[in-house]
Amino acid sequence: MSTAQLIALDLVATLLAAAVWVGAGVAAAARRARAALALLAVAVAVTLVRVTTAVALATGGWWFAQDRVVLTGPLLGVAGLAAVLIAGPRLLSAVRAGTPGNSPAAVVPLLLAGYAGAAGLLFPFLVGYPASWSDVLVTVALVGAAGLVTWRVAGSGPPLWTFVPVLVMGLAGIGAGFATGADLDAGGGPTSHHPAGHAISVADLRGPTTPAPGGQVRRYELTARKTTIQVDGRAVEAWGYNGQVPGPPITANQGDLIEVTLRNADIERGVTVHWHGYDVPAGEDGAPGVTQDAVPPGGEFVYRFRADQVGTYWYHTHQASDVGVKMGLYGTLVVGPPTEGVDLTVPVHTFSGTTVTGPLDPPAAAPGTPVRLRLVNTDGVPHRFALTGTAYRLVAVDGSDLNGPGELREVELRLPAGGRYDLAFTMPAGAVALFIDGDPGLRLGTGTGSGLDAPKGWPELDITRYGTPAATPFGRESHFDRNFTLVLDRGIALVDGVPKYAHTVNGHAFPNVPTQLVREGDLVELTVANRGFDTHPWHLHGHRVLVLERDGRKVSGSPLWLDTFDVRPGEVWRVAFRADNPGEWMNHCHNLTHAAQGMALHLRYDGVMTPFHGAHGG
Numbered sequence: 001m002s003t004a005q006l007i008a009l010d011l012v013a014t015l016l017a018a019a020v021w022v023g024a025g026v027a028a029a030a031r032r033a034r035a036a037l038a039l040l041a042v043a044v045a046v047t048l049v050r051v052t053t054a055v056a057l058a059t060g061g062w063w064f065a066q067d068r069v070v071l072t073g074p075l076l077g078v079a080g081l082a083a084v085l086i087a088g089p090r091l092l093s094a095v096r097a098g099t100p101g102n103s104p105a106a107v108v109p110l111l112l113a114g115y116a117g118a119a120g121l122l123f124p125f126l127v128g129y130p131a132s133w134s135d136v137l138v139t140v141a142l143v144g145a146a147g148l149v150t151w152r153v154a155g156s157g158p159p160l161w162t163f164v165p166v167l168v169m170g171l172a173g174i175g176a177g178f179a180t181g182a183d184l185d186a187g188g189g190p191t192s193h194h195p196a197g198h199a200i201s202v203a204d205l206r207g208p209t210t211p212a213p214g215g216q217v218r219r220y221e222l223t224a225r226k227t228t229i230q231v232d233g234r235a236v237e238a239w240g241y242n243g244q245v246p247g248p249p250i251t252a253n254q255g256d257l258i259e260v261t262l263r264n265a266d267i268e269r270g271v272t273v274h275w276h277g278y279d280v281p282a283g284e285d286g287a288p289g290v291t292q293d294a295v296p297p298g299g300e301f302v303y304r305f306r307a308d309q310v311g312t313y314w315y316h317t318h319q320a321s322d323v324g325v326k327m328g329l330y331g332t333l334v335v336g337p338p339t340e341g342v343d344l345t346v347p348v349h350t351f352s353g354t355t356v357t358g359p360l361d362p363p364a365a366a367p368g369t370p371v372r373l374r375l376v377n378t379d380g381v382p383h384r385f386a387l388t389g390t391a392y393r394l395v396a397v398d399g400s401d402l403n404g405p406g407e408l409r410e411v412e413l414r415l416p417a418g419g420r421y422d423l424a425f426t427m428p429a430g431a432v433a434l435f436i437d438g439d440p441g442l443r444l445g446t447g448t449g450s451g452l453d454a455p456k457g458w459p460e461l462d463i464t465r466y467g468t469p470a471a472t473p474f475g476r477e478s479h480f481d482r483n484f485t486l487v488l489d490r491g492i493a494l495v496d497g498v499p500k501y502a503h504t505v506n507g508h509a510f511p512n513v514p515t516q517l518v519r520e521g522d523l524v525e526l527t528v529a530n531r532g533f534d535t536h537p538w539h540l541h542g543h544r545v546l547v548l549e550r551d552g553r554k555v556s557g558s559p560l561w562l563d564t565f566d567v568r569p570g571e572v573w574r575v576a577f578r579a580d581n582p583g584e585w586m587n588h589c590h591n592l593t594h595a596a597q598g599m600a601l602h603l604r605y606d607g608v609m610t611p612f613h614g615a616h617g618g
């Protein structure tokens with residue numbers, strides 16, 4: 001059983017346990033001693049199931065079970081045991097004697113066990129990981145207070161002063177919640193040696209101003225402005241670079257210097273350009289509040305960087321990016337050498353529920369022509385792609401070539417938010433069709449035939465098992481200078497100072513997630529576990545990461561160098577990277593709505609500081 005299934009089963013057991021304990025208490029209060037006794041027996045059984053699921057969850061990783069094992073499991077266990085010992089004999093004798101059995105000593109312990117069970121639901125939805133001392137105190141106080149109130153309502157309750165310790169406990173818990181935690185996570189490595197006053201500013205970590213020998217300068221001007229675009233025959237308000245959606249395609253050859261002048265015509269919230277997956281110098285990264293200030297209307301910023309990485313990338317605004325990218329402030333970045341034949345970049349984006357591939361005019365592709373399709377997911381959720389009419393190879397992921405990619409047919413490719421897949425094939429005699437989420441998205445060549453039918457029930461390609469292994473500069477067995485763990489969840493947390501139902505990292509939301517500290521040259525391991533119910537496409541700026549394992553299983557196919565990896569519910573990914581690009585970097589979920597709701601943090605090199613503040617940066 002997968003961890004996600006176990007989480008679901010555990011929730012069902014938790015819900016049932018709470019409901020049945022409460023049901024037993026209500027039955028007892030309603031003078032139905034026999035029903036109450038039967039429900040008590042069921043409650044004990046469900047509670048035992050719940051204990052089993054909680055323990056089983058721990059096998060997927062301590063993160064999945066911590067709150068259950070440390071707090072809500074024992075709480076339910078103790079309350080349930082007390083209910084059995086106190087209410088059980090009373091109900092039994094009531095049934096034997098034919099009396100109502102609704103004494104407070106029978107009713108209150110049963111309901112209290114129900115409240116303790118309900119606390120187990122509170123955690124996965126409202127608190128998340130990790131359960132802190134503050135959470136423990138508040139939870140126990142809440143359950144205790146509910147029990148005392150019930151006792152008084154049931155009659156012959158305890159004196160009012162008994163509420164005092166419960167109140168004190170609750171207030172202590174709330175107070176502990178406001179205590180500020182560490183603002184730096186050194187990942188088990190040494191902490192800073194550089195006093196802030198002597199650090200290098202990210203604003204000084206800029207790109208070169210000349211191309212590599214033999215390269216040329218590629219100049220682009222991007223002006224962000226409001227515009228109206230046609231989607232499915234409807235006029236849709238959009239924001240576009242140069243008023244185009246997607247923005248102008250940026251292309252270069254390896255060694256060229258890319259120089260982009262960004263201007264903002266009328267986007268009040270400000271704009272930047274972030275080079276997604278491109279490991280530019282930190283000062284060119286386009287992260288507002290981290291590497292620059294957002295460009296206001298009338299403002300300008302010039303980006304310069306060498307086109308060192310070959311492959312398929314994209315660019316987008318990073319200012320209020322949840323809104324800005326959705327509105328259309330994105331475009332593609334492709335770095336060659338040029339390929340032979342048809343080379344088509346397909347940026348997929350969803351406007352008001354309609355998924356589009358950009359204004360594509362597929363060129364004629366004669367049979368025998370080599371074709372390369374560069375799929376770019378510019379949305380915040382994954383898309384499923386299927387290619388019909390031909391066999392093909394998945395030759396590159398996130399700009400990096402795969403090793404020994406085998407021929408594919410009748411499989412579905414799931415592309416994470418922000419990710420890129422390059423597909424290659426030789427044009428067959430008939431037509432080829434690309435389906436996106438089951439809908440026709442693009443067609444090459446002419447002709448019809450059953451080969452072009454919408455794919456049905458095709459299995460998803462597991463890219464961790466595709467292609468053949470090859471040597472990598474480091475791997476699972478390497479010694480890592482720093483190890484960071486990010487547990488992703490939902491919970492109530494402060495987002496930019498405001499309490500929200502946030503998407504959290506280790507129980508915190510941006511900007512309160514401790515900044516990760518690394519030193520140049522470090523080999524860094526990053527473990528990302530998803531305790532929640534949403535998929536989180538994790539994206540570290542400025543670095544490619546090598547996937548070490550997913551859910552404890554190593555990558556058995558081609559080495560996978562990614563800039564965005566989808567951590568689905570219940571999954572645990574271990575990835576690693578070499579800290580070779582000094583700066584302060586965003587490290588965040590690329591579902592930009594999640595990022596705006598707190599799922600973001602910074603990774604900073606020792607000796608680097610940022611003079612930029614205030615903006616969310618997500």
Ligand SMILES: [Cu+2]
Binds near residue numbers: 535590594595
């Ligand atoms: Cu997310």
